[in-house]
Amino acid sequence: MTNDHSIAASTGFLLSKIGQTTTNLFAEKLAPLGLRPKHCGLLAAVAGLPSASQQDLGSAMSLVPSAIVSIIDDLETARAIRRTQDVVDRRRHSIELTEKGRSLLKRVSKLAHEVDDQVLASLSAAERAALHSILVRVALDAGILQGDQQG
Amino acid sequence: MTNDHSIAASTGFLLSKIGQTTTNLFAEKLAPLGLRPKHCGLLAAVAGLPSASQQDLGSAMSLVPSAIVSIIDDLETARAIRRTQDVVDRRRHSIELTEKGRSLLKRVSKLAHEVDDQVLASLSAAERAALHSILVRVALDAGILQGDQQG
DNA sequence: TATTGTTATACTCTATAACTATA
């Protein structure tokens, strides 16, 4: 039926499908907190780029400025981050985690690792480690992670 | 900054991000053909499940019936698939690839493998093979692939 | 003039619910 040249045999197809499944699983776990995966992506980006501007975060996450605004609005309403107007360039807003944001980040990180345990349940510890280190390489190469974020 | 307990250090986070990037890249390559990734997912599902009903395809792709209808409408308009009313149960429609659909599937499969080459450019052949076989395991476990589709 | 962030808007994706035709 399928073979080496089919779509289903491409690694990218598997990455797309598994990535979507993983996102959905994470979204379910996040729902009781009133958060969505995009909010966690931003929290992670803020943690990795302290005092970044909204545009800095936008390029780190490959999102357009208008998309960043709505995510930041949500997280500011939840008191997880804080906008501070830059004193030298008053057009810019520095985004920083609040204490509440830091504790929220810990909670959602725990949920993310629970998702790992579910999605990767059938892998041995060695396979999990191999998968992770290969994915870090791919992510660094694609500019998804910065050099200090491979954890 | 980040550490073993951060979101960015979770394998699921990487799978989500890389999966999204891969999908976007595939979508760009597909655009000149007037297709989107979802159409290719359906073509692949039809190839893997010949003469399936729309509901069969829906469960294979984890999509609700109404979502399947619009994808099938598009592909039928493009003459890539054919709806045939089941003779024993006239509520059901068997979906089959046309000759045009088969050749389209070949073209998009080639594009999918081009995406692989881009996304996985920094990996050795051995790493690519290791990644692929681990992802097949994860996908089978998550019910994303059927047993005969690992290519 | 150019840039940062914002608003308004549009398009796609996905899901739910009501509907039809068949069983």
Added chain:
DNA sequence: TATAGTTATAGAGTATAACAATA
């Protein structure tokens, strides 16, 4: 009464363009 497919509709996600404040 239940099921396969369809339609209508609504919500979330993501992009573009016009705009205000500031440089």
